[in-house]
Amino acid sequence: MNLQNRPVPKDQKSAVVLLSGGLDSATVLAMARQAGYQVHAISFRYGQRHTVELDRALQQAKLQCLNQHLVVDIDLAQFGGSALTSCSIAVPKHNCDAEIGNSIPVTYVPARNTVFLSLALAYAETIAAHDIFIGVNALDYSGYPDCRPEYIEAFERMANLATKIGVEGGLIKIHTPLISLTKAEIIARGLELGVDYSATSSCYDPDPVTGQPCGRCDACLLRQRGFQQNAMSDPCLATVRK
């Protein structure tokens, strides 16, 4: 079913969805809408080296006909410590996905998901939403500690103690519908829901002018394998190679 044509029920519950503009969050957005939520998306201008992912977040919000999309400025680059926010740390490149390591990579941004989820929590509380969706997954996750199920459970527990809606208004739930899916399964689910993956960006080091993916960073390789397992090529990489 194409999400753009889905009827909106009157008693719809609100949810906040973290929308980076990447493949995962675009899929989660579609899943939250398909589950019947009125979606309020939140994206972050956090000092990332490239803004193409934010452009794609805006595109996805438009393509999926969102009611609300908030872009929050929070400069994580001032803390440093990541290849995604500092030009002095190079993004690792590989020839194939088998070369991707298991340790926490230099593309890890200190406490990023915690900062993002905290701001999503503030947003949720002010719109009386008890549901927050985030596109973390524990399989193809590149070794980030803040993508693991035990982290999400701990955040959810903390959120219920932290807030007025948690204390007075019932359970706050952090939804992670991708947590146990492979990249291939995520893509398959998104394709079923009509997600336009050509309007997403996952690359850690895209071309600064064209925004096109490098094709050789961890994120590009994991994504590429996911599309291959769905017997197709990455629509973003396909564009590059034309």
Added chain:
Amino acid sequence: MNLQNRPVPKDQKSAVVLLSGGLDSATVLAMARQAGYQVHAISFRYGQRHTVELDRALQQAKLQCLNQHLVVDIDLAQFGGSALTSCSIAVPKHNCDAEIGNSIPVTYVPARNTVFLSLALAYAETIAAHDIFIGVNALDYSGYPDCRPEYIEAFERMANLATKIGVEGGLIKIHTPLISLTKAEIIARGLELGVDYSATSSCYDPDPVTGQPCGRCDACLLRQRGFQQNAMSDPCLATVRK
């Protein structure tokens, strides 16, 4: 002992201290320094209706000779929902502290301590600090859910799962040295350590021009009682009444 004259040991551990410019955080700053930490303070320009507390944070950083003081911009006013960030919600005023209620007041800012602690965590991780200090207390705390010990414990647990330093480098500790102290005990401790309380601001609704406290909001009344119990008047209020 006056903190300004304290010698700095060579093997000093670093800590991040949340510094609002209020009475509590000024005291915590002095306590963290007295405990031997090299303090990196973090303050927030978060869309608060008045900036006097931020001015006081800068003053405290100077008075207590800090090595590092980071002021982070994060606009929580865009979410709304609090008398501290929205002019459309009035700050409650009382004639005496006995009138202060027990329920969560309109001065509660949705998820504020969670957002602030998350950013402090990002800062701590990039400077390899395992210690974060925050001036919450569970007695004279005005009913905020994110000032309770169970909340802090849940945040600490989450922080250790969220971060590279938590996973690889040992325990992250959220220190709350004021958690079980009354306002009077906090002030007594601060006075021992030489804290200059005339250079602090706790008022929820200070004069927009002079920055002087209203004397009748929850924060003013709790603070006033604390000074009275130390047989002195609030140095900020005393200035107003001159």
